[in-house]
Each structure stands twice: as C-alpha cells, then as structure tokens.
Amino acid sequence: MASSASTNTPVLNGIAAAASGLEGFDPAAGSLRDFVHTRPQRVEDRAADFEAWRSARENVGYWPYAKYLVEPPRATTTLQHSDGSRYSGVNFATQDYLSLSTHAAVKAAAAAAIERFGVHSAGSMALAGNVHESLALEASIADMLQMKHALLFPTGWAAGFGIVKGLVRQQDHVVLDALAHNCLQEGAMAATRNVYRTRHLDLAHVHSTLASIREKDAANTVLVVTEGIFSMDADAPDISALQAMCRHFGATLVVDVAHDLGCTGPGGTGEIGLQGMLGEVDIVMGSFSKTFASNGGFIATNRTAVKEFVRAFAPTCVFSNALSPVQVAAVGTAIAIIRSLEGEGLRKRLSVAVAALRDELTTCGFALLGKPHAIVPMIVGTEAVGRRAALEATREGVLVNLAEFPAVPIDRSRFRLQVMSAHEPEQCRAAARAIAKAVARSSAAGFALS
Numbered sequence: 001m002a003s004s005a006s007t008n009t010p011v012l013n014g015i016a017a018a019a020s021g022l023e024g025f026d027p028a029a030g031s032l033r034d035f036v037h038t039r040p041q042r043v044e045d046r047a048a049d050f051e052a053w054r055s056a057r058e059n060v061g062y063w064p065y066a067k068y069l070v071e072p073p074r075a076t077t078t079l080q081h082s083d084g085s086r087y088s089g090v091n092f093a094t095q096d097y098l099s100l101s102t103h104a105a106v107k108a109a110a111a112a113a114i115e116r117f118g119v120h121s122a123g124s125m126a127l128a129g130n131v132h133e134s135l136a137l138e139a140s141i142a143d144m145l146q147m148k149h150a151l152l153f154p155t156g157w158a159a160g161f162g163i164v165k166g167l168v169r170q171q172d173h174v175v176l177d178a179l180a181h182n183c184l185q186e187g188a189m190a191a192t193r194n195v196y197r198t199r200h201l202d203l204a205h206v207h208s209t210l211a212s213i214r215e216k217d218a219a220n221t222v223l224v225v226t227e228g229i230f231s232m233d234a235d236a237p238d239i240s241a242l243q244a245m246c247r248h249f250g251a252t253l254v255v256d257v258a259h260d261l262g263c264t265g266p267g268g269t270g271e272i273g274l275q276g277m278l279g280e281v282d283i284v285m286g287s288f289s290k291t292f293a294s295n296g297g298f299i300a301t302n303r304t305a306v307k308e309f310v311r312a313f314a315p316t317c318v319f320s321n322a323l324s325p326v327q328v329a330a331v332g333t334a335i336a337i338i339r340s341l342e343g344e345g346l347r348k349r350l351s352v353a354v355a356a357l358r359d360e361l362t363t364c365g366f367a368l369l370g371k372p373h374a375i376v377p378m379i380v381g382t383e384a385v386g387r388r389a390a391l392e393a394t395r396e397g398v399l400v401n402l403a404e405f406p407a408v409p410i411d412r413s414r415f416r417l418q419v420m421s422a423h424e425p426e427q428c429r430a431a432a433r434a435i436a437k438a439v440a441r442s443s444a445a446g447f448a449l450s
C-alpha cells in the first residue's frame, strides 16, 4: 500500500504495522477522526490508510456498516454481518418508534400509491416532482404543529442542511447547540464562517453569545439552532426560553424535532407540544425517518415568504428529487395514525417499554443519559470496551448500535438503544440483563485489545 500519511499517532502506527503484516495492530483503537486530516499527496492514499483500519475492524466484527437487515425492522429481527453470520434478537438497532413501518394501513397506502403513480418521484419540486398528495401532506404536518406552512424535503438531513444554508448568508451568524445534528452543523459551515457552538443546553451561554454578536453586529441575520430531543443524549432544551431570547436579540430559532415529533407529547406533538409552544417557534424542522415510517423531511413556518424563500434557496430542495408518492402516502397515513387514539395507545406502549428498559438497565448498574424517551443512551465507556460489547450483545441476542467518538466524547461510547412501541416490557428487561452480561465480559481484565 502506498501511503504518505503521517504515522505519528498510535492508530496510524498501528495501521503501518497492520499493512506490513506486523503484530500489534489494535482494531479497538482509533476513530474516524484519525483519517480526516491526513496529508497524502493523492486522495487515494488517504482512502487506503483508512481502508487498512476499517477492514481490520470489519474482520473482528467491529465495523458498524458491515451489517444489514434480512427481515423487517420489528421488535425482534435478524441482522446479517458481512462474514455471513446472522444474529437474531431483540432489536434496539433500528428506528421506528411507533412501529409504523410495518403497519398494515401504512403498507396499504404505499401499495395504493405505487399503483397510481409508480415507484418514483419524477423530478425535483421545481420540475413537477410533487403530486397533489405532497401538498396535502405539507398541510397536515403544518396542522399538527399548529403552523401555517410546511415544506417537504427528500430526507431529514436535506431539510436540516437546507434550512440553514438556504437562509444564512456569509455575513450572517449561526449559533448551534454543540450537540446539534450533523446536517445542521454542515449547513452552518457551508453558509458562513460565523458559526458559534454553545455548551449543550446552556441557556446562559446562548444568551452571552447572542449578546456579543449583537454588540458587534446589529444588522445581520442570526439563526439559533437546537433540537427537540438530542439524538445522542435524549435530553431537551428549554424551547420557550430560547424563543424568548431570539425575540429579544432579533434572532430566529430553528428546532429540529426529528426524534420527538410523533412519538412523544400530546397528540404526538413532541417537545414543542409538551412545552406549550405549538405554533410559537419561528421554524420547525424534522425528519420522517424515526417515527413516520419513511425517508423524508420537512420544515414548518408561519410565514409564506419564509417557505417560498427556503424552497427557492435551499439547495437540497431545488437540486434534489422530491419525496416520492410512495413515501408521501406512507407518511400521510402514519400522521393520521399518530394523531388518532391508536397513536395515543402506541405512545403509551412505547413509554411503558422505555420505562422497563431504563429501570432494568439502572438496576444492572448502568449510567443512562437523558429523560425517558425512545432513545435510551447507555454509557459503556472506552471505545475498546464499547466495540467489543456491541458484538457481545449481538451474540447474546440483543441488537444494538454503538455511538462512539467523534459522534460522542472520547471514552464516553454508548449504546444508543432505540425502543419501539412493539417492544414488550419483559422483553426489554431480559434484554437489559443480556446487555449487562455482554458488557461485563467485554470489560473483563482478560480483554485487553487496547
């Protein structure tokens, strides 16, 4: 392998060892970050260095992208790993919080849409990619949030990137919670160099940041960006305090409700509903991929002008195909269920399953983050223990995902367990005990890969 990458970090030394067939390479060490700023002459060499590390991880079963579903993402399912081994078990590895992706009515609506329109959207929104039902879906999302308008995007990522990049110009400012999702961070960095990351959920820090921006620049736009429920920590900001601050400083608030809309709050209205802020937030942005049984995203606003401006200037709206009629039909039916009595029942079931899982994990001695929610973040520890434990848990019949550095701080790797309404409380308790066994085995003194 031709490589001009620096070898002055432990992981790259490890890679050099692996590449030359020496012993001692550690697939439990290192992170994606080690490969971002290597300085080879040719980009192929950067990729080759990364590949040496990645394939070593895959060979021992530590590579997250090397697994796929061979059954629907139900409460129990089967994953296949790239070496051909199959693992069946309790599924906390996929996100379908109200179990709507396999709901009979949702599947029937999708099938009917295929009959009517075929399987594809035939262009971007500007090129007749929408169907009448797309507009009806926008109206029903807006109605759910008590906002006047909504605008669809092909994915939640596209909505997050698009809302920031579409609204913000070089001279403007974006203030982000440090844990805001990648789509929001990337949108901010693509739009301006004036990006400020505030300490997670720290209102005082947002306040002082806004004050110092306004001291220097009273003229330009400031966007403040947060999430309804944070996807790695399952905690929520004080939305009303942030909105009040934005009004005070002449800033605009964006709240990403990807993980809470539909699965929490009165009528599924998420944290905004729970906090009594329906219709009051400047801009709401969300994804359908967690609770609404489809890929897709949206933004919602009370102003026609903002909707049309975003439609025209968000690159992910202008230059990407519209949501397909099949996706539109699935989401439309999911919303109807979410807002019905059946939806209330599903949310109740979900909260009972979450309570059982959190309770048993706590009894087993684990530190959990956040509040009771479909995401249950459970601290495992170092990346080495986390990687091993994720594999061990899978072998124990509990399918989990590991969130590790740089997505979360170093040595704070965690299982991001994602619960759904189809999980039974007893199943969750048994799974928690199996996880405890897997982590204990992975932390044992004999296990010393790192």
Ligand SMILES: Cc1ncc(COP(=O)(O)O)c(C=O)c1O
Residues within 6 Å of the ligand: 155, 156, 157, 158, 160, 181, 183, 227, 231, 256, 258, 259, 287, 288, 289, 295, 296, 297
């Ligand atoms: C907070 C948050 N926003 C946006 C997204 C992107 O959503 P999608 O998966 O629909 O692209 C995600 C998904 O990971 C998310 O967690």
